[in-house]
Amino acid sequence: xxxxxxxxxxxxxxxxxxxxxxxxxxxxxxxxxxxxxxxxxxxxxxxxxxxxxxxxxxxxxxxxxxxxxxxxxxxxxxxxxxxxxxxxxxxxxxxxxxxxxxxxxxxxxxxxxxxxxxxxxxxxxxxxxxxxxxxxxxxxxxxxxxxxxxxxxxxxxxxxxxxxxxxxxxxxxxxxxxxxxxxxxxxxxxxxxxxxxxxxxxxxxxxxxxxxxx
Numbered sequence: 001x002x003x004x005x006x007x008x009x010x011x012x013x014x015x016x017x018x019x020x021x022x023x024x025x026x027x028x029x030x031x032x033x034x035x036x037x038x039x040x041x042x043x044x045x046x047x048x049x050x051x052x053x054x055x056x057x058x059x060x061x062x063x064x065x066x067x068x069x070x071x072x073x074x075x076x077x078x079x080x081x082x083x084x085x086x087x088x089x090x091x092x093x094x095x096x097x098x099x100x101x102x103x104x105x106x107x108x109x110x111x112x113x114x115x116x117x118x119x120x121x122x123x124x125x126x127x128x129x130x131x132x133x134x135x136x137x138x139x140x141x142x143x144x145x146x147x148x149x150x151x152x153x154x155x156x157x158x159x160x161x162x163x164x165x166x167x168x169x170x171x172x173x174x175x176x177x178x179x180x181x182x183x184x185x186x187x188x189x190x191x192x193x194x195x196x197x198x199x200x201x202x203x204x205x206x207x208x209x210x211x212x213x214x
Contacts, residue, residue, distance in 0.1 A: 020086050020095050021048060023079045027101040032082055038064055045076065045083030048099065050090045052115065057168040058093075060109055114153065115168060120202065123156025123164060129195050130156065133163055136192055141185055152185055161197030163189060168203075 023031070035041045045067030052059040065085065067076055073088030086094055097111040124130060134154050142151045155164040165185065186199040 019077050019079070020075055020091065020097075021077075021084060022098040023082070023084065024098065024100045027099045027107060028080055028082055030101040030107070035064055035082065040066075043068070045070070045085045047085040047087070048094065048109075049087045050093055058109075058111055058115055062107065114151070115166075120155055120164065123158060125154070125156035129193070130154070132193055133157070133189065133196065136189060137165075140192075141188055144184070144188075155202055157196070161195065163196050163199045164202050165199055166203045167201060 031046055035044050035046070038044055041064075043066050044064040047061070047063050047065050047070075049061045050058055051061040067083045067085055070076055070085045071088065075086045075088065075091055077084050077086070084099075093113045093116070094111065096113065097109055100108045100110065102108065137152060137154050145151055151168050152165045153168060155166060157163045189196045189199060
């Protein structure tokens with residue numbers, strides 16, 4: 001729905017448009033209170049976008065802005081009087097997410113989607129070896145990391161035995177991630193795939209929830 005279509009919260013389009021993000025009653029109450037405390041609150045909507053770069057664990061940007069100034073490709077949805085603005089560039093990665101609020105954690109976003117893999121020049125990610133690596137990551141590596149709330153994303157390989165990955169979830173910013181990558185993920189890939197001799201972590205761990213500097 002365009003910003004002009006969102007002008008009337010009672011429009012037929014507003015009633016029939018499928019939500020992109022689910023807003024829980026607790027989050028709706030909290031956000032509505034915050035919005036109403038703003039000057040010209042009735043003109044404001046909540047912009048929810050992704051602030052992280054490709055390959056990084058999701059970081060979000062939430063702010064109030066005039067919904068009529070939203071870009072033409074932004075999607076605007078009305079949730080019981082609160083307009084939520086989703087940038088067009090983030091639409092796919094936010095579809096199906098839930099925005100919640102608790103007194104202990106504040107606003108929380110639960111997102112079933114995973115970050116897009118960064119595009120690294122010179123790497124191959126569409127050949128038979130890449131398919132084998134991705135299958136192994138999905139079937140064995142990520143299930144093992146899931147117990148720690150983490151996952152890895154395959155980026156590509158250089159043709160000389162190095163597979164490049166990023167780490168997300170609980171592994172992003174974790175001080176043990178280097179050991180996890182080298183002793184765990186690398187061992188699994190090298191033992192299963194003779195064409196893989198080593199792995200390299202492309203994650204910027206300084207931006208994780210518990211960042212460290214290597």
